[in-house]
Amino acid sequence: MISGEFELIKQLAEFSKESPESLELQDDGAIISCSNNRLVLVKDLVQAGVHALENDSLCDVVRKAILVNLSDLAAMGARPKFILLGLCLAKNTDPDQLAAVAETIRIECDKYSVSLIGGDTVVGLGPTTISVTAIGELVLEPILRSGAKIGDDVWVSGVIGDAALALRLLQSDTNSHEFNCLSFEQRSTVIARYYSPVPRVELGMNLSGIANSLIDVSDGLFADAGHIASTSKLSLQLDLSSVPLSPAFAQWSMHVDNFDLMLSVLGGGDDYELLFTAPMDNREQVESMATKLALKITKIGNVTTGNKVVVTNDGVVINADSTGFTHF
Amino acid sequence: MISGEFELIKQLAEFSKESPESLELQDDGAIISCSNNRLVLVKDLVQAGVHALENDSLCDVVRKAILVNLSDLAAMGARPKFILLGLCLAKNTDPDQLAAVAETIRIECDKYSVSLIGGDTVVGLGPTTISVTAIGELVLEPILRSGAKIGDDVWVSGVIGDAALALRLLQSDTNSHEFNCLSFEQRSTVIARYYSPVPRVELGMNLSGIANSLIDVSDGLFADAGHIASTSKLSLQLDLSSVPLSPAFAQWSMHVDNFDLMLSVLGGGDDYELLFTAPMDNREQVESMATKLALKITKIGNVTTGNKVVVTNDGVVINADSTGFTHF
Numbered sequence: 044m045i046s047g048e049f050e051l052i053k054q055l056a057e058f059s060k061e062s063p064e065s066l067e068l069q070d071d072g073a074i075i076s077c078s079n080n081r082l083v084l085v086k087d088l089v090q091a092g093v094h095a096l097e098n099d100s101l102c103d104v105v106r107k108a109i110l111v112n113l114s115d116l117a118a119m120g121a122r123p124k125f126i127l128l129g130l131c132l133a134k135n136t137d138p139d140q141l142a143a144v145a146e147t148i149r150i151e152c153d154k155y156s157v158s159l160i161g162g163d164t165v166v167g168l169g170p171t172t173i174s175v176t177a178i179g180e181l182v183l184e185p186i187l188r189s190g191a192k193i194g195d196d197v198w199v200s201g202v203i204g205d206a207a208l209a210l211r212l213l214q215s216d217t218n219s220h221e222f223n224c225l226s227f228e229q230r231s232t233v234i235a236r237y238y239s240p241v242p243r244v245e246l247g248m249n250l251s252g253i254a255n256s257l258i259d260v261s262d263g264l265f266a267d268a269g270h271i272a273s274t275s276k277l278s279l280q281l282d283l284s285s286v287p288l289s290p291a292f293a294q295w296s297m298h299v300d301n302f303d304l305m306l307s308v309l310g311g312g313d314d315y316e317l318l319f320t321a322p323m324d325n326r327e328q329v330e331s332m333a334t335k336l337a338l339k340i341t342k343i344g345n346v347t348t349g350n351k352v353v354v355t356n357d358g359v360v361i362n363a364d365s366t367g368f369t370h371f
Numbered sequence: 372m373i374s375g376e377f378e379l380i381k382q383l384a385e386f387s388k389e390s391p392e393s394l395e396l397q398d399d400g401a402i403i404s405c406s407n408n409r410l411v412l413v414k415d416l417v418q419a420g421v422h423a424l425e426n427d428s429l430c431d432v433v434r435k436a437i438l439v440n441l442s443d444l445a446a447m448g449a450r451p452k453f454i455l456l457g458l459c460l461a462k463n464t465d466p467d468q469l470a471a472v473a474e475t476i477r478i479e480c481d482k483y484s485v486s487l488i489g490g491d492t493v494v495g496l497g498p499t500t501i502s503v504t505a506i507g508e509l510v511l512e513p514i515l516r517s518g519a520k521i522g523d524d525v526w527v528s529g530v531i532g533d534a535a536l537a538l539r540l541l542q543s544d545t546n547s548h549e550f551n552c553l554s555f556e557q558r559s560t561v562i563a564r565y566y567s568p569v570p571r572v573e574l575g576m577n578l579s580g581i582a583n584s585l586i587d588v589s590d591g592l593f594a595d596a597g598h599i600a601s602t603s604k605l606s607l608q609l610d611l612s613s614v615p616l617s618p619a620f621a622q623w624s625m626h627v628d629n630f631d632l633m634l635s636v637l638g639g640g641d642d643y644e645l646l647f648t649a650p651m652d653n654r655e656q657v658e659s660m661a662t663k664l665a666l667k668i669t670k671i672g673n674v675t676t677g678n679k680v681v682v683t684n685d686g687v688v689i690n691a692d693s694t695g696f697t698h699f
Contacts, residue, residue, distance in 0.1 A: 065488040159390070
C-alpha cells in the first residue's frame, strides 16, 4: 500500500456506488444480471515477487492466480464457469516453461470445470504479472460480506495458518532450526497449501440459504473477519483456541513457543478457506454439510454488536483493534 | 514476443476450442450467453514502457487501457456496459497523481456510459501494469473477424497512421527536423490520437447486418487486415492510395519523402479505428451511416480468394506476404 492508494480505492468505490453491480467494490466480486441469470465477476492480479515468491516457477504463479480467483467466486457462492487470463510475462521467461504453463492452465480449468475463453499474453518489462478474470454463475442467492446478523455463529472451513507458515518456511535461513520439528511430509503438506490452495467452491455454492455472510480467507483470518465486521457493521468475537490448526502448525507453534509470532503467522493469510457466519439455528445444517463434503468446518466465534474483531484467548481479549491483523 | 510465446497461445487456443464462448481465442473478445442475452468480454493489458511510453503519466496509461478495451468491444459490435480494473502500480507512483487517476477513470466511464464494477489495486515491483476487463452486451448479432466474404468491400473508419506518427514524434530527437513541417496544432492533434484514441463504439454497434467481418486497428492496418484474412481464409486487396490520412500525416509523408518509412508508420498501429468488410450491395448503407455518425468511412479495398493481404500502390503490388506488416 502506498500513500494515497487507499484514497484512490475510496474514490473509485464512491462513484461505483451508482452501479448496484459493483456492490460498492466492497465484496469479493461484482454481480451482473443477464435476463433471469446472474453472473459473478471477480478479478485479482498476482505478481511474482509480491503475491508469489520471486523464484517460484511460472507454473506455480499461474496456478495460484487461477485458484485465488476461483476462491473469490466461492466466496460469493457462485459456480465457476469461465476465466480470462492476462499474462504479462517477464522478459527472461524460459521459453521451455511455456508448454508446462499451458498444461497447468488446462489442468486447473479441467479440475474446476472452467473454460478459458479469452485474455492476452504480452512480454513486459517487470516481473511476471498475471491478471485473471473469473466468471461464475449464481445458482441461488449470493452471500455477501455485509450480511452478518447479531447472534450468528462464525465458522471457518479447513485449517488456518498453513500457507503463511509455508511462506515462512520457504523464506527461512537454511541454518535455522525453527522447522526441525516438522517431518519432510509435514513440510511438503504445508508447502502445498501455499502453492495449491483449494478454492472451496462446493462449500460456497452450498451455503446459500444457510450462511448470512461469507468471505474467503486471503488477507488473513483476522483481517478478513474484519471485512465482514466492517461491512456488516457488527463485531466478530473469535475464540483463538477454537481456530482449527493442522498438526504441523500446532507442532511448530509448540516448538517456537512464541505467542506473538504464532498469532502473526496464524493471521498471515493465503489460506483460501471460507469464513462465514450463520444463524445458530443452522448449526445442524452446517455440520451435516461438513460431513457431506468431507470437509472440516469449525465454529470459531459469534457475531455481536459493535464494529470490530475481538479475539479472545482463554477468555482474555488479545486483540481488540477495529481492523484486525494485516500481514504486510 | 519471446520464443515459445506463440506456441503457448496456440496451445491455449487448442484447448479453448472445446468452449464455443472462446471463439478459439481468435477474435477481439469472448461471447457468453446468459438466458436470451449475450455478453462480450474482452481483456487487454497495458504496461508502461511497453504499450505506453515510460514517462507517460499514470492518467494517460489508465485512460488508454480503458479505451483500447472499449475499442475491442466496438470491434465485436457490442455496447459497453461494465469494466473491471486491475491496477498494478509502480512502487514509485506519486501519490499525488492518484486523485487525478480516479477522476480520469470516472470521466472515461461517464463518457462511454460504462460502470466500474470491480477489480483490484496493488503496488507491484515493476512498471505500472493495467489489466482491464470490459463487458458489453450484444444488441444484435456479433461481427467476427472470420466472416469476410469474397467480393466484400474493405472499409476503414477515420484516418490511419496518426497514432504511430505521434509515437515517432514523441520519441524523436529534439534536434530532429523531421516534424518541422507540422504546426503546433497539427502536432497536438496527432499526439491526442496516441493518448486518447476514440473507440468507435457507435459504429461497431451499427454494423450488425451490414458488415460481414470486423476488427479494430490496434496492431496496425496491414497486420489487422491480415487477421481478417487469416481467420476468414481469404485475401484482402488494399489500395494504398485509398487509405485515409490526416492532413498532418500527408504533410509529414511528403516532407520525409521516404516510402518505406511512410509505410511502416502507416501500418504502425494504435489507431483504434474499425476495419470491416461488407457486401458491395451495402455501400449505400455504409455511406449513410458515415453521414449519420459524422464519421469518415473509406473504402480501401476488396476481399478476394487467397489467404493474405495484398497491398497495391498505383496498381503495383508492394507487399504480398501472408501476415501483413507488424510493427514490433
